[in-house]
Amino acid sequence: MTRLREEDICLVGERLSGYDSHLLKITGSGLAGIAAHSLGKTPNDFVSAQRTVSVGVIPVTYGQGIISGFSETVRDIIAFLGFAAFVTREPNLGGLAEAVGGGAKIVFLADDDNFIALNVASGKVSDNGEATGRGYAAALELMAGGLREKKVLIIGAGPVGCGAARYLTAQGAKVLVHDCDESKMEQLKCLIPEIRTGKPGMTLPCCQFIVEATPAENTVTADYITADTCVAAPGIPLGLNRECRERLADRLIHDVLEIGVATMLFTAL
Ligand code: 2YH
Structure with a gap:
């Protein structure tokens, strides 16, 4: 399983708008349209969630540890899609408590083998792979x-x-x-x-x-x-x-x- 490196992700955040336009040009849909299409939906189906759902990204130190910029890049992608998103100050379980205590309905976290989004209200888990x-x-x-x-x-x-x-x-x-x-x-x-x-x-x-x-x-x-x-x-x-x-x-x-x-x-x- 490939572990991302800082140099793989360092420009992702600042290039999101350009990448979204590129996807729109080559597929006819931007990031939100592609993600929605994979679920048989359209971006309009997510408009009310954009207003109400906050997302916490939790750095994880286990295994090979934190990849500089990883959590911030995940947050930037989520924010680009119109959702309130934040990176917790604490890593690991402290970060989970901080995210949920701070109102996050969904948390993102990755170690060396897994990268998941967990809906803490419904228990739904989405696996990155x-x-x-x-x-x-x-x-x-x-x-x-x-x-x-x-x-x-x-x-x-x-x-x-x-x-x-x-x-x-x-x-x-x-x-x-x-x-x-x-x-x-x-x-x-x-x-x-x-x-x-x-x-x-x-x-x-x-x-x-x-x-x-x-x-x-x-x-x-x-x-x-x-x-x-x-x-x-x-x-x-x-x-x-x-x-x-x-x-x-x-x-x-x-x-x-x-x-x-x-x-x-x-x-x-
Ligand atoms: O890049 C990875 C794994 N290869 C995930 C594979 C999932 N398909 N993990 C990122 C590790 C991030 C690190 N723990 C952090 O900064 O929080």
Whole structure:
């Protein structure tokens, strides 16, 4: 599992408006629209929550400790979506008490293995892996103008790939999942019998629509990128090299936290 670094996130907050405009240009929806679409909703469905829900982000020192700027970046994304958001002064359990005592209805917190949004009123939990996969799949669907009956290749059968596979299958896409770990594919096939799985080591089929959901580099090479290939790539580091990125241009969806956090928030509401 990839641990974000300070340099991955340091510019996210100040670039949110530009990133939102970029998403609007390439998918027809901004961050809120993509997160809402992943739940079959529109941003209008969240207007009253924007007025009433406060969100606390709690730094967590366990394991490898605090990533400088992580909590503040999560807060900035949530605030950009129109919600009151704050980072607690105390980390860990003290921060949880502070957040709830300060009126937070939803808290965000991450350690080295998990990143969750917890609705303390309803008990609902949104997991970053699942939400990120679903949010990116929704963004790809918007970019494609619908994926019903279309073939989509998902590379990576972890929580992110699983979230994408579940969403895309429900939308009627023909989903093929590939992972170098055959046992992960078997597990996913048990959860979602409609998907097809590829053999580890097989050559990836050329597919117009790809979700790159691995933490590995160079999973897709430039010969897979044609003039109409669209890629949603939540994986960090990005699995596509510079040549792929240049070929894809505005047909690539990729960020480090934004779509995942927006989707977690709307899911936890
Ligand atoms: O980046 C991570 C994990 N890789 C989460 C993976 C979830 N899919 N965690 C961030 C750790 C943040 C740190 N504990 C802090 O600053 O609070």
